[in-house]
Amino acid sequence: ILNVEQSPQSLHVQEGDSTNFTCSFPSSNFYALHWYRWETAKSPEALFVMTLNGDEKKKGRISATLNTKEGYSYLYIKGSQPEDSATYLCASSNSGYALNFGKGTSLLVTP
Amino acid sequence: SAVISQKPSRDICQRGTSLTIQCQVDSQVTMMFWYRQQPGQSLTLIATANQGSEATYESGFVIDKFPISRPNLTFSTLTVSNMSPEDSSIYLCSVISGQTDTQYFGPGTRLTVL
Numbered sequence: 001i002l003n004v005e006q007s008p009q010s011l012h013v014q015e016g017d018s019t020n021f022t023c024s025f026p027s028s029n030f031y032a033l034h035w036y037r038w039e040t041a042k043s044p045e046a047l048f049v050m051t052l053n054g055d056e057k058k059k060g061r062i063s064a065t066l067n068t069k070e071g072y073s074y075l076y077i078k079g080s081q082p083e084d085s086a087t088y089l090c091a092s093s094n095s096g097y098a099l100n101f102g103k104g105t106s107l108l109v110t111p
Numbered sequence: 112s113a114v115i116s117q118k119p120s121r122d123i124c125q126r127g128t129s130l131t132i133q134c135q136v137d138s139q140v141t142m143m144f145w146y147r148q149q150p151g152q153s154l155t156l157i158a159t160a161n162q163g164s165e166a167t168y169e170s171g172f173v174i175d176k177f178p179i180s181r182p183n184l185t186f187s188t189l190t191v192s193n194m195s196p197e198d199s200s201i202y203l204c205s206v207i208s209g210q211t212d213t214q215y216f217g218p219g220t221r222l223t224v225l
Contacts, residue, residue: 101154
C-alpha cells in the first residue's frame with residue numbers, strides 16, 4: 001500500500017446503530033496514525049493519535065484500534081447519534097511531521 | 112490544544128488574480144503547516160512555514176505559486192498566486208502545539224476560482 005485508503009467512502013446509518021470504518025496505510029517507515037472528525041465549515045477535530053501496534057484508544061462512544069504490522073486501523077462508533085454526522089479522516093505519518101491523509105469516510109446518521 | 116483562526120473563510124476569485132490567506136494562532140508554536148484539499152481529493156501538505164527562514168515545500172508545490180510568510184510564532188500567510196480554476200480548494204493551516212504528535216487545524220478557507 002503506497003497511499004492511505006479509507007473505506008467505505010460514505011455511510012448512512014440510523015440513530016442507535018453501531019458502525020465502523022477502515023483505514024489502510026503504508027506500514028514501512030510508520031510513526032503514527034491520526035484520526036480526525038471534520039464537520040463542514042469547522043476545523044478538523046483531532047480524535048486519536050496512535051503509535052504502537054495493538055494500541056486501542058477510546059473517547060466516549062468512539063474508539064480506535066491500530067495494527068502496524070499489517071497497516072490498518074479501525075474506528076468504531078457505538079450507538080451513533082445525528083451529531084456524529086461528519087467526515088472521518090485518517091492520516092499516517094512517518095518520522096517527519098507531514099500527515100498523509102486518506103480521502104475520508106462521510107458518515108450520515110439519521111434519526 | 113491551540114485555537115486557530117483563518118481569514119477569509121471563503122472567497123470567489125477571478126482567474127489570474129492572487130489571494131492571501133491569513134492564519135492566526137492563540138499561542139506561540141514552532142511548527143506551522145499549510146494544507147489544501149481539492150474537490151474529491153485528500154488533504155495534501157503544501158509546505159511547512161518556518162519562522163525566520165524560507166518555507167519548506169513538498170513535492171509538486173513551488174514558492175512562486177504559493178509564497179508563504181511566517182513573521183512570528185503565532186502568524187502565517189499563504190498566497191495563492193496567478194490563480195486558475197484548478198486552485199479551487201479548501202486551504203487549511205495547522206500547528207503542532209506542546210509536547211504532542213497531534214496537529215491542530217484551522218477552520219479552512221474555501222476558495223473558488225472562476
